[in-house]
Amino acid sequence: MSGGLLLLATLCTSLFAAVMIFLLPERAFRARTGLNLGAALIKLSLVAWMVWGLSRGGEYSLEFPVLEGLAFALRADPLGIMFAGLSSLLWLFTTVYAIGYLEDSPNRKRFFGFFSLCVASTLGISLAGNLFTFLIFYELLTLSTYPLVVHRGTSQALAAGRVYLRFTLTAGLVLMIGMVALHALAGDIRFGEREILAGLSPDHRPLLVGLFWGLIAGFGVKAALVPLHGWLPRAMVAPAPVSALLHAVAVVKAGAFGIVRLVYDVYGIELSAELGLLTGLVVVAAVTILYGSLRALAQRELKPLLAYSTVSQVAYIVLGIGLGGPLGTIAAFSHLLHQGLMKATLFFCAGNYAEELGIHRIDGLDGAGRRMPLTSLAFTVGALGMIGLPPVVGFFSKWYLGTGAIQAGMPWVIAVLVASSLLSAVYFLPILGRLWFRPGPDHGVGEWPEERRLGRLETHPWLLVPVVATALFSLMAGMLAGVPFSPLEWATRVVNTEYLP
């Protein structure tokens, strides 16, 4: 298959699935499930094919003009395919999870339709070849996520949806203006053509700096940088698979990925460093990391805690970008994947506790390890990874960030990292203590809030399998970090081939 066709096929798998799901009737459970899983598997194998092809030097690109001087461009480069791989892999698990989670609930057709639309836009974001294409899919993602956030239709969900739209749509506007201004300044910039902006005359420098921060503000909303993070903790009213989607797979990641593209592929790392933009990013990231961790400390419920932890963790990616050097870049790229694996695990677990036992609050988790051992083990893996303990993948992000900080001559960043580790230990370890060391209803103390026996195992198998799978991936990606095609190895390869001067 030729390169362009393969790209198009990957993109259209989910689009086609979305259309078909909208056409199918609500009751067609089997057909919809088959379609969902089939599309996810096909997409995963197509992406895997492209990964293989890219590692052997293949090229995949496709473009056609939309207007004079403006093209719709798709291109699979190692960085984009990394994000595409993550989203396709996690998509498979999230789909499985969502099928189990939404069993017997109304409006499944609408849910899965928009769900597939979401993955299509995420894939579009990862494979976009220029800012214009990127933005189209970025906005599509915003619009297709809204119905998922408000899926339950309660007043709380609707309010959260309004906040979400308010934040993301205004950010979209800012991005659009920024993009148009860049276009007016330098024409259509393909990702990777870093020399265009670097070649502009020094008179444009102040304008470039202004545009940069405008665009960062635009991307920062989805990446949940403080103070633009307000929508994320509110959006936790959404069902658990949607939370996994917001936090791990698509939305937050799309923002972070946008920042990566902006710094590495539009401005270029040298120009950004020259303009002093990177130091600013490091400061913003450091503030976000500490603020998110501090706010997480004060939470009484599991999902808001995880949400603030996301605020803090996603800023690691921005921190890595800001550090600049090869090690910092490896940290940023690999954390894009690592955080996704760990956070998806944690949100799946939170969903399992809520579905099976009706637990939403942290103090309700006492002794849950005995009732749901596999889920709790997975949660333990995710939490230890967030703290940054080896062999879970979180350690590697910290390692590269720390050594990258030394390389960049900013040793104070290590203090931020250690403080963030300590804070995450302070909010995650008590949860682990409750899970494993406190007596609970299964030890004869108290009662579960709302126990449902969903399956012969500790819960419904559709809910259990994705949790165990993502936890295993987080563990294996750490233990086997040196194996080809592990996230860390691929990130290193991307940095070595594409971004080293």
Place this chain on the structure above:
Amino acid sequence: MSDVLLVLTLPAALLWPLLLMLRVPLVAALADRGQPRVPLDGPWCSAPLPALLLALGVDEGTLVIDWWLLGGHWALDGTRGPLLAFTALLWLLAGGYARGYLAGEQARAVAGDGAAEARLMRFALLWPLTLSGNLLLLVAEDIASFYMGFAVMTFAAYGLVVHSQARDARIGGLAYLVMAVLGEGLILAGLLWGAGSAGTTTLGGLREGMLDAPGGAWMGLLLWLGFGVKAGVIGLHFWLPLAHPVAPTPASAVLSGAMIKAGLVGWLFTLPLGESAAGEAFVWLGRTMLVTGLVAAIGAALYGVCQRHPKAVLAYSSISQMGMITALVAMGLVAPTLWPALSAAVVLFAAHHGLTKGALFLGVGIGEHPPRLPSWLLWTLLVLPALSLTGALASGLAGKWAFKAVLDDGGHPAVVTWLSLAAVGTTALMARTLWCQWQGERQARKEGLERLVSPMPLAWLATLLAALTLPWWLGGERFRLGWPPLAELPGLLWPLALGLLGSVVVWAVARRRPLRLPRRLPPGDLWWLLEKGWQRLRALGQGNLARLASAQGTWVAWWLERERDAIRALDGMTRAEGWLRHHAAVLMMGVAVGLALLMLFAPA
């Protein structure tokens, strides 16, 4: 040949405990309901066996595994081998002891006590996990494996500390965990800083890189303090007397004997000891370590003799002994030329303390459940390790002579004197321990005697034997330092005599007029002060957090208000439009009339 053996046995030694851990739930799941489950069975006890065989069978070798973490690099050498040998042996014997110690719990579990069964299962799972972490950190040469082993050991051991789930176990567990997390943070900072500066992933590279790096001594300080949490450096030590005594006795033995040495191992592997190229800053770090080590050695003894529980006294003795080791390690920075000879003494001393302290802790359990032995024999056996720890006989004498000879030759008699004073304190601590045990044992003897041929007494006797004969079997020529000549004996034994004399005097005084002091000095000293401070700080912090939240609320409210303003403005426009629509005709008429008037009266 030895490399092939290493390649085969090293992974097996690390994996075997993990496999045994996985076996526990598997066996439990496969057993029929109602059938008694025995998680602590024979195979379970064999967890450290491959590691022990490895340590005794292989002297040197390295194993490189590229795909593991950041690049695995495991090694055995003259330092790691003996440390691994005594650690694995202590774990093995303590594991055997645990079978007997937890037999009562086992019986309750079989009888249908759910809580006892859960505790037992947890112990059976976490014991091998902690062990595997301990073994990994001993053989790891790459930083990631080392840190992983350290973290696994630290966090898994929490479950051993809180085993009984009583109130004091929870406090001990909390103190343990808080300090462990703090220590991990310091270690992480030191490792990241050092490894980032040196651009290395191995501990050897870290040591070398630290010498040239700007701020190298600060990295050293971070690592010293970080590992010092585990090793009980004064100021960071207070979790030890809270956590070590509350754990089940076999766990106390490995905590105080083997795991506390992980701090020492961290220093040995990360600090540039014996490097003549180390700058003045490192010498200052060494001096700081020396002083804090001696303060710990003597201060902990003074505080420890006021304790009432034998395990608390032993925990303070551990702090004191680790203080002596800290002082010896510090000499590696202060006088680098002495280090090659001194490092052998440090390893010997560490192994001696590990096994002897293990024997003493296990002996506490023996005192509580005395076996069928004549009283004089039992007490002789309980006194032997105490005497050895004071440096009067067997491995204690050999260990003490090893460092005394080196320090005397190197011209540091002052340090020797201070260490001897610490030994006086050790004697007092041992006297206090035995006294506390004596009172407990008389009570226990009335309640009945245990069989001699059962896991607990046998494991205890074996530990005792291993501890006393240590200098004869611990591998390598480095430890054949020989015995002190007779003329040196007075110089080695005066602390014992002085300590005994002091103990007898205090005992005589206390018999007349009971001392109140022990009641006022709870185990955990600083912890209680810090806890009070924390409560205050917390009250303050909560106020600030609330203020922060309200500030955020105000900020959001301000934006919402602006949005409402904007919508109001839009509404105003709609209204204005409506008004315009309504009055359009009239307005147009007005405009037309105005224009007409303008034309009429306009000057031509």
